[in-house]
Amino acid sequence: MENCHFDAIHLTDDGKYTINPYQCEGCRLCERICPVTAITCFQSKNNQWFVSDSRFGKMIHARMGPGEENSGKLVTKIRKKAREVARAGHADWVINDGPPGVGCATISSLSGVDAVLLVTEPSKSGWHDAERLIQLAKKFELPVWAIINKHDINPDMSAQMELAFQAKGIPVIGRLPFDVDMVHSMVAGKTIVEFAPEGAISQQLMNVWRTLNSGRLDQNPV
Known part of the structure; x- marks a missing residue:
């Protein structure tokens, strides 16, 4: 619990651990450090990112699913792709x-x-x-x-x-x-x-x- 930076892991009254999906950022740290490998993360398709053409040039953007929140992981993916596209197109x-x-x-x-x-x-x-x-x-x-x-x-x-x-x-x-x-x-x-x-x-x-x-x-x- 103390290793979760998002306070997503909670201990219930009956002594069981649960993960709040609304607080979890999907970093998978808990999965990696769990001493008994009791946690398994599954890939889910919540958001999509795109490379689009516009009359002003390339735009790298994302579409989030209903009720989904933005995340640092998604922004990082878009930012890295934007830099890659900019270098390829010699953008200033x-x-x-x-x-x-x-x-x-x-x-x-x-x-x-x-x-x-x-x-x-x-x-x-x-x-x-x-x-x-x-x-x-x-x-x-x-x-x-x-x-x-x-x-x-x-x-x-x-x-x-x-x-x-x-x-x-x-x-x-x-x-x-x-x-x-x-x-x-x-x-x-x-x-x-x-x-x-x-x-x-x-x-x-x-x-x-x-x-x-x-x-x-x-x-x-x-």
């Missing part, structure tokens, strides 16, 4: 769209990356989550930059977050306004930059991309 960038939180899937998405682009919203819960991700990125010794999404819906909180980011040495490289064109672009099956290239969000996103490509970010590690 690999962009990981990391999950929220600081769990196994998020930790896996940060492994081997060069930097973290944190996207948050101006709320107390948004700042709480941002702080946790910043702490996690520091453990990996990764530089962090921030984008504040919908910054204009709560100007006071946005200002507080800007000061907090500044105190931590984290540059805010994008301030995206709330805009219904974002919804309209999704309905039209286009990116916001394609749908409304002159719009405020598109201009901000293009500035973010230019900043990322400029190399200036290398001068601002956290």
